[in-house]
Structure formats: C-alpha cells, structure tokens
Amino acid sequence: MAHLLGAENLSVTFGTRTVLDSVSLGLNEGDRIGVVGRNGDGKSTLMRMLAQRSTPDAGRVTRRGDVNVGYLDQQDVLDGDLPVGVAIVGEAADHEWASNPRIREIMAGLVEDVDWHAKVSSLSGGQRRRVALAKLLIEPHDVIMLDEPTNHLDVEGVAWLAEHLKQRWRPSDGAFLVVTHDRWFLDEVCTRTWEVHDGMVEPFDGGYAAYVLARAERDRMAAVVEGKRQQLVKKELAWLRRGAPARTSKPKFRIEAANDLIADVPAPRDTLALAKMATARLGKDVIDLEHVSYTPPGRAEPLFENITLRLAPGERLGVVGVNGAGKTTLLQLLNGEIRPTAGKIKRGKTVKTAMLTQEVRELDEVMDLRVVEVIQRERQVFNVGGRELSAGQLVEQLGFTNQKQWTPVRDLSGGERRRLQLLRLLVGEPNVLMLDEPTNDLDTDTLAAVEDVLDGWPGTLVVVSHDRYLLERVTDHQTALLGDCKLRGLPGGVDQYLQLRQAALAAGAGTAAPTSGGQGPQAGASGSAAAAGASEADKRQARKDLNRIERQLGKLGQQKEKLQEQMHEAGSAAQVDFELLAELNRKLQELAAEEEELEMEWLEASDVLD
Incomplete structure (x- = not known):
C-alpha cells in the first residue's frame, strides 16, 4: 500500500508535561484508523500535527506531494455571517455541484433539514456540525481527519456518517483518521486502532472491540511481568532490612539494583473507579406520566400529546429521538422542573431524582471551589462497600489524583467536570438518576468505568443519548421520540428506530436538488411516485385500509394501556409475581411488534393518497 503521510520522532511538550515523546508512525492508502486514549493524553494534538495545523517541538511530519488532506476540528471554524449554502459550496452555482450524485448524497444525508439561506450563526450546535461535515466531505480529499465528528450528531447522523465513510473509497484507496469516544462508530468504520498514552502511540489491529481484547491481553501479560518484579522487589527489600551491621558488608551492586527496582514501581494509573453509592430505598411507585401533553411557552404546536410512561423500580430506560x-424536555418533566399542559404526573413518596444536564450547569455555583471541597460540601465521610472513606479518598477513586483534587472546578476539562458532577449526584443518594447525553467529553476508558458503576447501581435509570454502545450497555429497553408528539417503545432497539426513521423519510419529501428559492438541499419536489400513478380504485382501497388500520391501532393502544396497568398492579402487590410480570411483558412486546407492522401498512396506504 502506498504511503500517504507520516511522523518522524514527533515530540510535543506542554509546560512540564510531555504529551508526545519521539512518536513515529505512518498512514497508508486503505487505512481506516480510530484514535483512542484518555482525555488529555494527546489524541487531538497528534491529529493536529499530522494535519499540519500545529508545529511539533521536535521531529517532523512528511507528506507525499500530491496528497490532499481534509481536517475537521472539534471547534466551530465556520464563518457565522455566511449563509449555509455559501458556507458549504462557496459561490458555485447550483448546477455545478448538483449534477454530482456523491455531493447530492452528502447533502441529503447531512443538511436536508437545514435552511439553505439561514446564517450559520443562527443554527444549532448539531446543525453547524453537520454543515461543517458536509463542507469537508464534498471535497475530493485523499485523507480525512475527523476530531470528534459525532459530537452533536444524533443517532441517524452517526449511522449515516459511518455508512458514508465505509463507501467513500475502494478498500485499497484513501484513508481516514478519526478521534471519537463513540465506540459503536469505531467498531463500525475502523480496521485499526491507535492508543495514545504516556507520550507514545501503540497500534492495534481491528476496531474498538478488537482493541479492548488486545489491550486486555497486553495488560494480562504486563500483570504477570509485574507480579514477578514485585516478588523480586520484596526479596531485595527483605535483604536490605536485615540490619545496619549486616548491610555494610553487602555488595554495592546489590543495593543499587534494589534501589532501581523500588524507583521503577509505577504510580497508580488514573483509572476511573467510581464507588457504588448507597441509595435511598425506592418504594413500589416511582414516576408515572399519565396522558401528558406539553406545549412549550411561545409555541403553537405541542411537543407531546397524550403520552403515557410508567417508570418501575430499578427500570433502565434509554431514550432516542430526532433533534x-x-x-431533554421529557427528562425535565420526569424531574419536576416543568409542569405538563394537560394530564398528570404521579411521583412516589420516596422518590429522589437527580439529573446530569448536557451543560453541567450545576457546577456553575461551585466554580471557585476545589474538587475535594465540592464533595466535602455534601459530606465529610462516606460509607462505600462497608468502608468509611474521606472526601479526598472518594474523589481519588474517581480518578482525581492528590494534585488534581486541589484544582479549582473552573480549571477542569469538560470530561473532568462531567465526572465530578456525576460523583456529586451519586453521593447525594438519589434513587432515580437521569442522564442527558452523558458521553459528551468523556474518553473511552472513562465511559467504560461509568458503565461499570451504572451496571451495579440499584436505582431507576433514564438515559438520553446518541451513543448506541452506551444505550445497549446500560439500559434494558429503549423508547423513541419521532417528532410526532408521541412516545413509542422500541422492542428492536436502536436498529428499529433507524428503520422507522427511514420509512418516515421515504414517505415524506422527494429528493429534488435545491434551487436558489429552496429551503434546503432537498427542497423542491414532494409526494411519491406511488401517488402519481395510483388509480381511483387504488385510492378508494387505500382509504378503506387507512380506516381499518386506524381502528386496529386504536384497539391495540387500549390493549397496551390495559397491560401496562396490569403490570403496574402486579409490580405494586405485596408479593410480587415475577412470572406474571414476565408473561405480561411478553404480551406487551407482541402488541408492540403488531403495532409496528400496522404502522408500516398505514405509511404504504398513505403514500397512495399523497
């Protein structure tokens, strides 16, 4: 495979800390590489150096003369005063780029719902991210470098980007390098992994799952070596402790060898080890939303209409949905921050909620405090696993070293703030924990440790996330918000959600290219070919089908509601019948599957009438 670019003895130092130490590596045609490592270990720094956006302290980056490199920074680098269309394609006329099917596919996948004439500064964070991605991907780069491309993307956006990168080049052509905490994305698109740690870059074959297995084997082998070395350390220390009179006669080289062994004992690694906190005991009733509707202030259309959701003790629910x-509003309703427009919310008497927001704004009031002081404000001593720990010992388990414990909160990185706030929530002993996009700013090691603690957390958990790996790892079932004011279960998980969204999009607008008067890259034609060619007899049959399906859906809705009430009653009984609950849940899943089939029939019939 032809060489594209590489690094020779690359070194970078920030202050007294060496981030990259004489790193040499190369990128060849056909490489699909994911970059992982702890926050602050130099992943983004390495990528900036390879993209020649920054200059190393020592060493150099080499590049084949004709190689075209595209680079997506974590930061928003678009000109906010430009219209979206100009930001993506420049001053090119519509016909100059719309005739290219690859560009049309990128536009449809990323910016279909974005106003083509709106200023970039008026867009949401997710929309700006998609505009920046579209601008990068329409260009014919040989190498693409993406720094956290999935930030602000929803599940659909992440799935689209993964598919695009897999199909963009032939297997032996092009190359990309991606830094991301999204482990599903890494597994889906990468064939090699680079781990950045301790100033070095260590390569592994395969995506994230293969990397985890290979690293586990590496750590196991290292543990064997370390065990042998520790035994030797003990022998040498015992030998040295045999008294001063005897020590004077010991050969000098033996004393030096022992000192070298002692000096070589590594410092404890900053591994996140969250304690499993004691939680207040939940009663049989948690939180029920019953026929709830909600219209945000200043908005004419409702956000939710007649939704029902019952949270059970110990339930683990994942929430996905379109932007x-x-x-987030659903979490705020569950948390009691806002009141519904209609319907009612029932909360159990012993319920104590806690919510991790996307912005971690809860830390604003303690920005001037140090890390350990934030936890000391909650309590001085904590009982964890039958042992009493001080606040300092507890935050050390969270990965904050002795030095880091005395860092002001305002000086922490985004990932460190999220870790601190999660610990702060857990020491408050809630029994209902709600997490809004908890993976933002966390590296893969931290995510794995957070998942480990959530595995053993005994309370009720509600997670909103676009991270498929996290949802499948820590939640037992998922529900979806499809933008139609409804809440629907997903027996088939995230894959079912993506199928529903594709079906909905296929039944919606057409795929005409944008014009100067369009609202987005897909503005223009609407309707479907099915409607255009349908006879009057077909349309009459379609109307009959719609009426029949709607009646069946109404009956199914009543049956589901009855089953949910039976499950609620069974779970609230003095003696819980788990076999009955399992049978009721099985029937509920069957109804959900039948409902999904009917909805697909409804969409097909609707296409005929559009």
Missing part, C-alpha cells in the same frame, strides 16, 4: 423532538 428537537423533546428528549
């Missing part, structure tokens, strides 16, 4: 469908 703007109300995922």
Whole structure:
C-alpha cells in the first residue's frame, strides 16, 4: 500500500508535561484508523500535527506531494455571517455541484433539514456540525481527519456518517483518521486502532472491540511481568532490612539494583473507579406520566400529546429521538422542573431524582471551589462497600489524583467536570438518576468505568443519548421520540428506530436538488411516485385500509394501556409475581411488534393518497 503521510520522532511538550515523546508512525492508502486514549493524553494534538495545523517541538511530519488532506476540528471554524449554502459550496452555482450524485448524497444525508439561506450563526450546535461535515466531505480529499465528528450528531447522523465513510473509497484507496469516544462508530468504520498514552502511540489491529481484547491481553501479560518484579522487589527489600551491621558488608551492586527496582514501581494509573453509592430505598411507585401533553411557552404546536410512561423500580430506560423532538424536555418533566399542559404526573413518596444536564450547569455555583471541597460540601465521610472513606479518598477513586483534587472546578476539562458532577449526584443518594447525553467529553476508558458503576447501581435509570454502545450497555429497553408528539417503545432497539426513521423519510419529501428559492438541499419536489400513478380504485382501497388500520391501532393502544396497568398492579402487590410480570411483558412486546407492522401498512396506504 502506498504511503500517504507520516511522523518522524514527533515530540510535543506542554509546560512540564510531555504529551508526545519521539512518536513515529505512518498512514497508508486503505487505512481506516480510530484514535483512542484518555482525555488529555494527546489524541487531538497528534491529529493536529499530522494535519499540519500545529508545529511539533521536535521531529517532523512528511507528506507525499500530491496528497490532499481534509481536517475537521472539534471547534466551530465556520464563518457565522455566511449563509449555509455559501458556507458549504462557496459561490458555485447550483448546477455545478448538483449534477454530482456523491455531493447530492452528502447533502441529503447531512443538511436536508437545514435552511439553505439561514446564517450559520443562527443554527444549532448539531446543525453547524453537520454543515461543517458536509463542507469537508464534498471535497475530493485523499485523507480525512475527523476530531470528534459525532459530537452533536444524533443517532441517524452517526449511522449515516459511518455508512458514508465505509463507501467513500475502494478498500485499497484513501484513508481516514478519526478521534471519537463513540465506540459503536469505531467498531463500525475502523480496521485499526491507535492508543495514545504516556507520550507514545501503540497500534492495534481491528476496531474498538478488537482493541479492548488486545489491550486486555497486553495488560494480562504486563500483570504477570509485574507480579514477578514485585516478588523480586520484596526479596531485595527483605535483604536490605536485615540490619545496619549486616548491610555494610553487602555488595554495592546489590543495593543499587534494589534501589532501581523500588524507583521503577509505577504510580497508580488514573483509572476511573467510581464507588457504588448507597441509595435511598425506592418504594413500589416511582414516576408515572399519565396522558401528558406539553406545549412549550411561545409555541403553537405541542411537543407531546397524550403520552403515557410508567417508570418501575430499578427500570433502565434509554431514550432516542430526532433533534428537537423533546428528549431533554421529557427528562425535565420526569424531574419536576416543568409542569405538563394537560394530564398528570404521579411521583412516589420516596422518590429522589437527580439529573446530569448536557451543560453541567450545576457546577456553575461551585466554580471557585476545589474538587475535594465540592464533595466535602455534601459530606465529610462516606460509607462505600462497608468502608468509611474521606472526601479526598472518594474523589481519588474517581480518578482525581492528590494534585488534581486541589484544582479549582473552573480549571477542569469538560470530561473532568462531567465526572465530578456525576460523583456529586451519586453521593447525594438519589434513587432515580437521569442522564442527558452523558458521553459528551468523556474518553473511552472513562465511559467504560461509568458503565461499570451504572451496571451495579440499584436505582431507576433514564438515559438520553446518541451513543448506541452506551444505550445497549446500560439500559434494558429503549423508547423513541419521532417528532410526532408521541412516545413509542422500541422492542428492536436502536436498529428499529433507524428503520422507522427511514420509512418516515421515504414517505415524506422527494429528493429534488435545491434551487436558489429552496429551503434546503432537498427542497423542491414532494409526494411519491406511488401517488402519481395510483388509480381511483387504488385510492378508494387505500382509504378503506387507512380506516381499518386506524381502528386496529386504536384497539391495540387500549390493549397496551390495559397491560401496562396490569403490570403496574402486579409490580405494586405485596408479593410480587415475577412470572406474571414476565408473561405480561411478553404480551406487551407482541402488541408492540403488531403495532409496528400496522404502522408500516398505514405509511404504504398513505403514500397512495399523497
């Protein structure tokens, strides 16, 4: 495979800390590489150096003369005063780029719902991210470098980007390098992994799952070597402790060898080890939303309409949905921050909620405090696993070293703030924990440790996330907000959600290219070919089918509601019948599957009439 670019003895130092130490590596045609490592270990720094956006302290980056490199920074680098269309394609006329099917596919996948004439500064964070991606991907780069490309992307956006990168080049052509905490994305698109740690870059074959297995084997082998070395350390220390009179006769080289062994004992690694906190005991009733509707202030259309959701003790629910469908608002309703427009919310008497927001704004009031002081404000001593720990010992388990414990909160990185706030929530002993996009700013090691603690957390958990790996790892079932004011279960998980969204999009607008008067890259034609060619007899049959399906859906809705009430009653009984609950849940899943089939029939019939 032809060499594209590489690094020779690359070194970078920030202050007294060496981030990259004489790193040499190369990128060849056909490489699909994911970059992982702890926050602050130099992943983004390495990528900036390879993209020649920064200059190393020592060493150099080499590049084949004709190689075209595209680079997506974590930061928003678009000109906010430009219209979206100009930001993506420049001053090129519509016909100059719309005739290219690859560019049309990128536009449809990323910016279909974005106003083509809106200023970039008026867009949401997710929309700006998609515009920046579209601008990068329409260009014919030989190498693409993406720094956290999935930030602000929803599940659909992440799935589209993964598919695009897999299909962009032939297997032996092009190359990309991606830094991301999204482990599903790494597994889906990468064939090699670079781990950045301790100033070095260590390569592994395969995506994230293969990397985890290979690293586990490496750590196991290292543990064997370390065990042998520790035994030797003990022998040498015992030999040295045999008294001063005897020590004077010991050969000098033996004393030096022992000192070298002692000096070589590594410092404890900053591994996140969250304690499993004691939680207040939940009663049989948690939180029920019953026929709830909600219209945000200043908005004419409702965000939710007649939704019902019952949370059970110990339930683990994942929430996915399109941007703007109300995922965060749903958490705020459950948390009691806002009141519904209609319907009622029932909360158990012993319920104590805690919510991790996307912005971690809860830390604003303690920005001037140090890390350990934030936890000391909650309590001085904590009982964890039958042992009493001080606040300092507890935050050390969270990965804050002795030095880091005395860092002001305002000086922490985004990932460190999220870790601190999660610990702060857990020491408050809630029994209902709600996490709004908890993976933002966390590296893969931290995510794995957070998942480990959530595995053993005994309370009720509600997670809003676009991270498929996290949802499948820590939640037992998922529900979706599809932008139609409804809440629907997903027996098939995230894959079912993506199928529903594809079906909905296929039944919606057409795929005409944008014109100067369009609202977005897909503005123009609407309707479907099915409607255009349908006879009057077909349309009459379609109307009959719609009426029949709607009646069946209404009956199914009543049956589901009855089953949910039976499950609620069974779970609230003095003696819980788990076999009955399992049978009721099985019937509920069957109804959900039948409902999904009917909805697909409804969409097909609707296409005929559009």
